Amino acid sequence: MRPSPEDARTVTCVGAGVIGGGWAAYFLAHGYDVVAWDPAPDAEARLRHLVDAAWPALTELGLAEDASRDRLRYEPELAAAVAGADFVQESAPEDLDLKVRLLADLDEAIPEDVVIASSTSGYPMSDMQVSCERPGRTVVGHPFNPPYLIPLVEVVGGKATTADTVAWASEFYRLAGKSVITMEAEVPGFIANRLQEALWREALHMVAAGEATVEQIDQSIVDGPGLRWPVMGPMLTFHLAGGQGGMAHMLDHFGPSLLAPWTRLVAAELTPALRDAVVEGCDREADGRSVDDLVAERDAGVIAVLRALGRV
Template sequence: MSRPAPADVRTVACIGAGTIGGGWAAYFLARGYRVVAWDPAADGAPRLRHLVQQAWPALTDLGLAEGASIDNLEVEPGLAAACAQADFVQESAPEVIDLKRTLLAEIDAATPADVVISSSTSGFAMSEMQDRCAHPERTVVGHPFNPPYLIPLVEVVGGRATSPDAVAWASDFYRHAGKSVITMDHEVPGFIANRLQEALWREALHMVAAGEATVEQIDLSITDGPGLRWPVQGPMLTFHLAGGQGGMAHMLDHFGPSLQSPWTRLVAAELTPELRDAVVEGCEREAGSRTIDDLVAERDRGVIAVLRALGRA
């Protein structure tokens, strides 16, 4: 078996050197990996080196892994040569489905059997992309957020032909490499975070289109408003606290009807008893032994730290 243990990965192939692929390359270099990269563009190599150099001060500031160096980056002239050396492949090609399907088949053919191939796709399901691969069982989605060298989240999910082992291996590997991983047990278009930010983004476009807010007002409303809470507590815990001591249960039982207000263009979910209970129980599970007061204190410490860190306290 040619698949190394997640902790034994040494060489990562980064296929595609745009903003995301370059960001991944910088991240893996900073974590001490050797990176072999390939991009079909004539200026792919210099562009990749620019992206890595742009990210490097930030990564140095955060602390490099032992042995980490920009010198561990090699740009290969051929896709096959890059993949042949890989203990793990991160594909970050443009979001064009036919391109992805063809490219994944080429990567699959060139990569040692069993080595996991992960796609950065932000919207396609692996089931749509893996069908031309001879070994689709080792192909997964590993969806990062821009910039991949700073934002911890990676959403991992397999396709119909992916083996659960490959999904588990990729999740372990990303965690070992310092990422925060959400492993999804089935494919959802847009995964999780993208659907959420996409809903916000679509609403923002509607507001600009309707003359309800300017671009600047939209950004200020987030950076100086709910955006300050979101690195600390997600939208669910945020509303758990908006309900006061009664938490999410109070929130849903009392403000649930206002969900039907025509505030956004998105039709609200029907607040069935089952949904109500699932949300309340989820918040309670997430809170664990922390009381509402504990969570309020945590949020306050977090928001203060964020305000101070940004020089706005």
């Protein structure tokens, strides 16, 4: 018997890398019992390091009354990890064959009513559930990095996923404190990644053509539209660009400019020169700060934005 979303209190995180570990930290901070499994020999040490690193930010955001890192258990065997799970969050590497095999293994090992969600950043669930005997309970629950800070989760089922599974997963994430988009249909890359990808490709084109540096591109977003996007997305932003006439005036007035060659949405060729230019630009922008230093700065910044918007 599938537990209600309210009664699901034990989460198994399958895969304990950056995303899976971030999920583990998030669920622990919200008072869940978390069991983790990852086949890497040093997985437990890396997982506990990640949880410890995330805990100050989660503490500042506000922990659940019964939140504790002591509620994390690592299991070296997959079967033991999923035994007793009320919900499973799979966060294996983005390799389709691997995910097909892993979801099939999970489907075989877990009681049939338990929902299995994948953190995939792009694969449709229809492509991943093909080897499952009971694919109806498999669903995408796509987070954003770091999962312990970024609220959004995109939920979408595959062709064989049941409607009640999608509804259950969406409600579970909402009760866990996430901002949930329940998609009506599968779209490669989902929604937010499609939008991110368009900006990313244009940025690579500009670097490749010598039109802008890495630093200028980042500054243009951080000190420009990025300051508006936490308040409202691009659609409402452009709605306001139309003044009192709103989006209708904006489209009537600026519509012809959509034909102007402002963007190049064909992927830029990632040549060695382009790759090196992007890497070197990021190194310059980091200016000696380590990855841990940058993570701490990012976390503090996201918290400040969330606090300023009253979302904490």
